[in-house]
Every structure is written in C-alpha cells, then in structure tokens.
Amino acid sequence: MGAVVAEGGRRRRWWLTLWLLPGVAYLATVLAGVPFGWPFDWLVNAGFTPDEPALRCPADGRRRVVVLQHGMFRSSWALRRLARTCAEHGYEVHNLDYPSTRETLQEHAARLGAAVAALAQSRPIDELSFLGHSMGGLVIQEYLRSPQALPVHRCVYLAVPHRGALLADLRRHWFLFRWVMGERAAAQLSPGDPFHRQPIPALAQSGVVVGDVGAGNASIPGRDDQTVAVDEARLPGAAATWVVPYGHTAIAYQPEVARGVLWFLAKGEFPPEASGR
16 A cells, blocks of 8 residues: 555656646746747747738849847747748848847847848848837837938838837736836836837838737727737828737737738738728
C-alpha cells in the first residue's frame, strides 16, 4: 500500500513539474520584456496571404518602402502576415521590432527615425509608406512630427487610439498593468496625456481601419474592438476609413484586412466593397 501511495506522489510531482516549468519560463520572458504574444502571433500569421495581381507594384525600378510598427507588448510577428502580403506584391518591407514597454513614445519614434534614415542612406526611397497597429500608429505619428521625417506616401492605421484609449486610463493604476506594460509609453496612452494634444500629421495620406465587434468590452461605453472604442480609432480628416467586424488583435492578421491595406497603398482608398462601413 505504501509503495502505491509513494508512486502516486511521484506522479503528482512529475505532473506539477511539467506544468510549473513552462510557467516559470513564461514569467522569465515577461520579466525580460519579451512580448507575451509571440507564439500566438507566429501561429495566426502562418497562413496564406491574399494574391492581388492588379495591386502589385509596377516593375519600374522605383523603390517603394513600407515600414511596419507593432503595438504594445507585441512583436513584429504580430504583423507578419501583413508584411508578407506587402512583400509578395513588390514592396520593400521592414517590419521593425522595438521595446514597446520600456521606452516612451518619443523614444520609440526616435528609434524609428534612425531606422528610416539608415534605409534612406543606403539608396534613395521613392515612396515611403507606414503601417501601424494600435500603439504602433502613435509611434509613426510622432516620427512624422519630426523635422527630420521623410515625406510620406501613405499611412495605414489599424485599430489605433489616435487620441488615447479610455481602457488605458481605467487600468493604468492596476499593479499588474504597470508591472507588465511598464509606466512609460503605457502611461501615455491615457487620453489626458499631453501627447494627444499635438496635431496629427499627413491626414490626407492616411487610411484608417477600425475594428467594431459591438459592445465587446463592458468597460468601454458604446461600440469597440474589445480594447479601443470605435470613436477612438476613427481619425477625422483621414483620406479613408474602413470599419471591419474584427477584434483588436485579430484585425492585424485577417486576409481581408491585408487586401484592404494593399488597396490603400496602391490607390489611396479602400476596396469598393468597404464603402459605407
């Protein structure tokens, strides 16, 4: 009987260790600042990309660059399908990582500026476009405010809280929020932060994709994408706005959205079927 009990105890310890080790490893990555979503992002971005021959870049030798910026606590993998779609249609794509939780929006923008300047030094850029998801869009806007910013051809914003996000205001005092998201750029997501009093540049070159899943988050009044309110993601004065039925994370890896991005990069508008949304 004692042997059976001992064997049962060993099995329980083995199963406990089996679950504990991944948990410790995960906690270590969080403390090191590694984005928690990368395994998920890798999986959901591994699928097919839309093929739109009519939206391919002309073979005219012009250098058409698209620079992507992911959101808070994500990695470049979160935009991998979009990056692949653009590259497969003839764009030169740079899907950049940055330490989203450890620096301010201004520091992120300076990092982006240095990367763009390095690209331009290697060979002149004929058309420079940007694609930003969530906080990545704010980083792009801050870069475009810089006197050193290069002229922009197109900007596509996916679920970007252009004047801040109420949800960040509601959660910024939570210990877990501050511990995981940091107290630098995350604090600037509050609608009351002075960052959001600045003018938003390049409106005439900007296309906005807004997620709307209805009343997805009980903490956000009205319609939202579960993280950003529909009205927070709209950008008055933008060249085009497209409302899609996807959540805040899913909006970045939907083939339909990737196709819409191609349309805007090529034509400065979203697909005809997007009108009226």
